[in-house]
Structures are given as structure tokens and as C-alpha cells.
Amino acid sequence: MAERLYVGTRxxxxxxxxxxxxxxxxxxxxLGDPVSAVLALGDTVYAALDLGxxxxxxxxxxxxGGWQELAAPAFPPKPEDAGDDPHPWSLGKIWVMEPGGVPxxxxxxTMPGGLFRSDDxxxxxxxxxxxxxxxxxxxxxxxxxxEQPGISSVLIDPRNPDDIRVxxxxxxxxxxxxxxxxxxxxxxxxxxxYMPPEQKGLPIAQDIHRLARCAAYxxxxxxxxxxxxxxxEDRGHNWHEITAIRPxxxxxxxxxxxxxxDTAWFVPAVKDERRIPMDGxxxxxxxxxxxxxxxxxxxxxxxxxxxxxxxxxxxAIDASGERLAMGSTSGGLWxxxxxxxxxSAPEARLPPISVVRFASN
Amino acid sequence: MATVxxxxxxxxxxxxxxxxxxxxTVGEALAAVFEARPALRGYVLDDQGALRRHVAVYIDGRAVxxxxxxxxxxxxxxxxxxxxxxTGG
Numbered sequence: 055m056a057e058r059l060y061v062g063t064r065x066x067x068x069x070x071x072x073x074x075x076x077x078x079x080x081x082x083x084x085l086g087d088p089v090s091a092v093l094a095l096g097d098t099v100y101a102a103l104d105l106g107x108x109x110x111x112x113x114x115x116x117x118x119g120g121w122q123e124l125a126a127p128a129f130p131p132k133p134e135d136a137g138d139d140p141h142p143w144s145l146g147k148i149w150v151m152e153p154g155g156v157p158x159x160x161x162x163x164t165m166p167g168g169l170f171r172s173d174d175x176x177x178x179x180x181x182x183x184x185x186x187x188x189x190x191x192x193x194x195x196x197x198x199x200x201e202q203p204g205i206s207s208v209l210i211d212p213r214n215p216d217d218i219r220v221x222x223x224x225x226x227x228x229x230x231x232x233x234x235x236x237x238x239x240x241x242x243x244x245x246x247x248y249m250p251p252e253q254k255g256l257p258i259a260q261d262i263h264r265l266a267r268c269a270a271y272x273x274x275x276x277x278x279x280x281x282x283x284x285x286x287e288d289r290g291h292n293w294h295e296i297t298a299i300r301p302x303x304x305x306x307x308x309x310x311x312x313x314x315x316d317t318a319w320f321v322p323a324v325k326d327e328r329r330i331p332m333d334g335x336x337x338x339x340x341x342x343x344x345x346x347x348x349x350x351x352x353x354x355x356x357x358x359x360x361x362x363x364x365x366x367x368x369x370a371i372d373a374s375g376e377r378l379a380m381g382s383t384s385g386g387l388w389x390x391x392x393x394x395x396x397x398s399a400p401e402a403r404l405p406p407i408s409v410v411r412f413a414s415n
Numbered sequence: 416m417a418t419v420x421x422x423x424x425x426x427x428x429x430x431x432x433x434x435x436x437x438x439x440t441v442g443e444a445l446a447a448v449f450e451a452r453p454a455l456r457g458y459v460l461d462d463q464g465a466l467r468r469h470v471a472v473y474i475d476g477r478a479v480x481x482x483x484x485x486x487x488x489x490x491x492x493x494x495x496x497x498x499x500x501x502t503g504g
Contacts, residue, residue, distance in 0.1 A: 108428070108470070128462045129463070144463055
């Protein structure tokens with residue numbers, strides 16, 4: 055399989071390949087169209103579009119073939135008695151796609167909070183009704199004050215495809231151990247600073263920006279939360295705050311090392327109201343000891359008047375655990391081949407980046 | 416037969432040629448088009464069958480009033496235009 059990095063932006067999908075020791079753009083796709091999610095399994099690539107006028111779409115490319123549009127996930131007819139549901143029953147956008155651990159199975163996390171499953175490689179999708187029809191789902195808060203909550207993270211246990219965790223902005227961590235037939239909210243130990251005092255500690259009040267788990271030790275899950283970094287060693291049930299993160303604790307993205315449960319990367323920013331890098335310097339924070347301490351990595355990253363923000367899905371790690379990629383709201387794209395010690399940027403001025411993803415086997 | 420015409424902005428994604436269709440309402444006319452071209456439906460309507468927020472439909476120069484159930488009546492000779500409302504940047 056060829057090494058590839060896919061970069062989804064506000065104005066198209068960019069495909070990068072290694073060329074003489076540097077990553078370079080090898081192809082462009084969907085130029086002009088917003089890309090909201092990407093998944094590349096071997097030579098099969100899925101691209102979710104978020105068309106401003108015409109809705110959320112899903113396309114697939116197999117090998118060297120052309121792109122083919124697939125039926126996008128769709129919500130069932132809204133029942134008459136669901137008139138007071140605060141969330142729309144229509145696909146807003148596909149926010150994340152993950153392989154389901156068995157051939158042909160894919161999961162899609164969406165706005166307005168629907169989780170969809172395909173068992174035929176994306177040809178058809180069905181809403182996970184067990185999660186959507188839970189009464190608590192109506193308490194989910196919209197992203198950025200909007201009306202649509204979003205499932206930003208779907209974690210499948212590499213050893214058991216029926217063991218699923220989803221992270222919701224804003225509604226905590228939900229778990230199923232029966233393939234999605236039933237769900238419960240599981241996250242204890244987080245707090246949400248911006249909520250009223252009596253609600254700060256409620257599991258459903260937690261603003262899960264992004265979850266990442268160690269593939270080799272799936273008990274270990276990292277969370278970049280709205281107001282800090284948390285870590286769980288029991289599959290997302292109990293969390294403790296990682297206070298050593300620096301230079302700040304706010305951010306969106308997290309990447310977990312595929313084999314070392316103590317290593318993870320974050321992209322800290324000035325919190326909340328401002329959402330810019332500290333002091334105009336883009337940095338990555340890496341821990342190698344489970345969050346007890348962090349190194350701040352900056353070699354090759356902009357260190358003067360840089361206001362790049364890295365969204366939830368715009369920090370990626372490949373299966374080696376050494377190669378990372380990061381894309382920003384200003385269109386900055388950086389790749390590291392040495393665990394983040396050094397970064398280089400391909401020759402390009404890209405649109406705002408929503409997602410970066412390496413092709414996986 | 417009414418004629419349904421689609422914005423050329425759709426051509427990047429799929430074919431949407433003008434179609435002569437029968438129907439008493441704009442919803443029936445669109446449904447007749449989508450029966451022949453099912454992939455087009457999701458570009459014009461949301462999951463509940465309402466017009467997408469940023470899609471406009473005009474019947475002989477008048478914007479449709481019922482964007483949810485598409486019940487506006489149409490005449491046999493009407494021109495129905497489906498186009499995008501301006502958004503974005």
C-alpha cells in the first residue's frame with residue numbers, strides 16, 4: 055500500500071505522498087468543496103463533504119478508480135410525538151468515520167449527534183436507534199452554542215468490535231459493550247468549568263472535544279476536554295485531570311501513541327474565548343510518562359505572529375507511532391517523522407484544514 | 416406538464432437536466448423528478464423531505480411558501496426553478 059496523507063479543508067481534499075524525503079501534494083480532489091471527514095483504509099478512501107447548499111455527502115474511491123457518490127447516512131422520518139426534540143432529524147454533517155473492526159463495517163459520527171453504521175463498506179447506512187432514542191440524548195448541547203451536538207470521536211476496541219466508546223460535544227462519553235444495542239454514559243471524574251456549579255461534575259455536562267486511545271492498550275484513553283486534559287486507565291469510566299499540560303490546557307486535538315500507553319500529543323491554545331496559540335507560537339505538547347510531565351515541541355513550527363488553531367480531527371498519527379501530521383485553521387500543514395521533535399511543511403498555501411488522516415491498512 | 420429546471424451548480428456533482436413532469440403541487444413535481452433521479456433528492460431536500468435551508472424553489476417567479484411539505488399548487492404549464500440561495504465565502 056502506498057503511503058498517503060489526506061488533508062480535508064474548507065476548499066477541497068488534498069492527497070499527499072512522500073517524494074524524495076519530503077511530503078508533497080500528489081493530487082487534489084473536490085476543489086472548492088468543504089471536507090468534513092476522511093477515512094483511508096488501504097487504497098479505499100472515503101471523503102465526507104459538507105456542501106453549503108446541498109447538504110452532507112459521502113464519496114468513495116477504490117484504488118485507482120474514480121470517485122463514486124454513496125448514499126449518505128440519513129435520519130428516519132421524525133415521529134409525530136418528537137415535535138419537542140431540540141435537535142434536527144436531518145444529517146448536518148459527517149464529523150468522523152472509523153473502521154468497525156470487521157470487514158465492511160464502518161461507523162460515522164455526525165452532527166446533530168446521530169451515530170450511523172454501515173456493514174457494506176459505506177454503500178448503505180443505518181442510524182443507531184438505541185443511542186438516538188435515549189431520552190438523555192435530548193439533553194445534549196449543541197457545538198459552539200448551535201443547535202447541533204456532534205459525535206466527534208468513535209473508539210472501537212481493537213480486540214472486540216462490539217466494545218464502543220463515543221465522545222460527544224457536548225454530552226460526555228457513551229459506551230456500548232454489545233455492538234451498539236444498548237448505551238450508557240460512563241465518564242466520571244471530569245468537570246466542566248463553564249457550567250453552573252451544580253452541573254459542573256455531571257457526566258452529561260462534559261464537553262468532550264476529542265478522545266484518543268492507545269491501540270495496544272485500549273484501556274488507556276486520553277481526552278482533550280474543553281477545559282483541560284484528562285486520562286482514563288479503565289476504558290473511559292474514570293478520569294483524572296492531567297494538570298502538567300503546558301503551555302495551556304485548552305485545545306481540541308489529541309493523538310495517542312499506538313503502542314505506548316504513556317505517550318500522547320496535544321496542541322494547546324489560549325482558552326476558550328480567544329482560541330489562539332499562546333504568544334503567537336504554534337507548539338505541540340508531548341508526554342511520555344502518562345501525563346506527569348510534558349515537552350513543548352516547536353522545531354519547524356511558526357514561532358512569530360502565528361494564530362493557527364488545530365481542530366479536533368486535524369492532528370493525526372500513523373501506525374508507526376513516529377509520524378504525525380497537523381493542520382490548522384489558517385491552512386498550515388506540518389508533518390513530523392520523529393514523534394514531533396521536528397516538523398516540516400509542504401510547499402503549499404492550503405485552505406482552512408478540518409481533518410488530516412494517514413492511510414491505514 | 417410543468418418543467419423543473421435545476422441550477423447548473425449541481426452539475427459538478429451529478430446530472431440534473433430539465434424535466435417535464437406531472438403533478439398538482441411542487442412536492443409532487445419534484446417527487447416525479449426524483450423517481451427518475453433518486454440521487455438528486457438529497458441535494459434538494461433534507462432527511463425529512465423539506466427544502467434544504469439554502470436551496471430556493473421558484474414557481475413562475477414566485478418563491479414557494481411551504482418549504483416543509485411543498486404543498487404549493489402548480490399549473491400544468493409552470494416553470495419550476497430549483498437553485499441555491501447565496502451562502503458562504
